[in-house]
Amino acid sequence: MRITLAQTSPRLNRSNLEEAASIIDAHKDKSDLILFSELSLNGYLLQDKLYEDAWEIYELGILKELSHDIDIVIGAAVKDLESFRNAALYFSKGKLISKHYKVHLPNYGMFEEARYFKAGSSFESFLTRFGKISMVVCEDLWHKDVHEKLMKENPDYILSLVASPARGFSDSGLDIEDKWYEIIKTVASECKAKLVFVNRVGFEDGLGFWGGSCIVNEDAKIVHKLQRHKKTVKTFEI
Numbered sequence: 159m160r161i162t163l164a165q166t167s168p169r170l171n172r173s174n175l176e177e178a179a180s181i182i183d184a185h186k187d188k189s190d191l192i193l194f195s196e197l198s199l200n201g202y203l204l205q206d207k208l209y210e211d212a213w214e215i216y217e218l219g220i221l222k223e224l225s226h227d228i229d230i231v232i233g234a235a236v237k238d239l240e241s242f243r244n245a246a247l248y249f250s251k252g253k254l255i256s257k258h259y260k261v262h263l264p265n266y267g268m269f270e271e272a273r274y275f276k277a278g279s280s281f282e283s284f285l286t287r288f289g290k291i292s293m294v295v296c297e298d299l300w301h302k303d304v305h306e307k308l309m310k311e312n313p314d315y316i317l318s319l320v321a322s323p324a325r326g327f328s329d330s331g332l333d334i335e336d337k338w339y340e341i342i343k344t345v346a347s348e349c350k351a352k353l354v355f356v357n358r359v360g361f362e363d364g365l366g367f368w369g370g371s372c373i374v375n376e377d378a379k380i381v382h383k384l385q386r387h388k389k390t391v392k393t394f395e396i
Contacts, residue, residue: 159288162192162393163371165384167360170201172211178232179220181391186227189393191288195358195371196260196296196321197244199234203362208274212237215254218247225249229286233295233319241276246293246319248284256284260295261304268323268365271297281307289314292351296320299341305348313351318342320357324368324387335370335386343378350376352396359389 162185168174178194185192197204199218200211212235221230230249235242236257244260259278263271281304283292292313298304299318308316326333338355346353352375359369372383373396382394 159191159396160189160393161354161373161396162189162391163354163356163373163384164192164194164198165356165359165369165371165388165390166194166198167367167389168195168198168201168358170203170207170362172200174199174201175218175220179224182221182224182228182230185391185393186224189228191229191231193317193354193356194232194319195356196233196246196319197235198232198319198358201362202321202358202367203365204235205270205274208235208242211235212242218254221247221249222252222254226252231293231317231319233321235275238276242274243278244271244275244295246295246317248291248293250286255286256282256291256293258282258293258295260298262297262301264297281311283311283313291315291317293317293319296322299345305345308345308349313349316345316349316351316353318353318355320355321367322357323365332368332386335368338370339372339380342372342374343380346374346376347378352376359387
């Protein structure tokens with residue numbers, strides 16, 4: 159199986175869809191699955207821009223079309239009736255086959271997600287040609303009860319879409335990076351699943367996102383990893 163990690167630097171506007179489509183088109187013949195980060199179709203610090211920039215699913219037809227050639231996982235702010243959701247979307251064979259609405263919305267410090275988004279309520283798995291998959295979005299994985307729910311789902315792959323700002327700088331590196339790798343290794347080991355972690359890069363209003371996207375195997379070993387702070391799209395065989 160060939161997996162492409164798209165560690166991009168989204169902008170706070172709708173041009174991200176065009177860029178994502180271009181990246182997907184360039185990799186559709188040499189990869190089976192491509193993953194983007196949390197809110198990669200919108201940028202992170204949307205706030206009131208949600209009312210203008212959140213997507214209706216019907217507007218993402220180009221992703222459905224491209225998914226005839228490659229499965230696509232992408233993060234987006236989407237409209238859900240009268241609410242907005244922080245969503246992970248899975249497109250395959252011309253259809254949106256699954257979506258996960260972020261359950262745990264941070265609302266402390268630099269984060270204000272609960273002010274703008276409506277939380278999801280469940281963690282599910284779905285079948286693909288690669289096996290059983292579960293999707294999570296960022297803060298979801300910081301909660302032990304989510305680990306337990308994922309273990310019950312027993313997926314082959316856990317796809318984690320993340321927008322993690324850099325914080326906790328030290329001489330040895332980033333504290334937040336160390337914490338994230340500790341969490342995803344634990345979850346991969348607990349679930350006996352491969353875990354794909356895709357974090358964004360770039361800057362928004364003083365926040366810098368560190369990247370470090372990676373693939374973890376069932377033995378909690380990071381088998382592939384992208385650089386920090388560098389916009390990168392790379393395909394790996396697993």
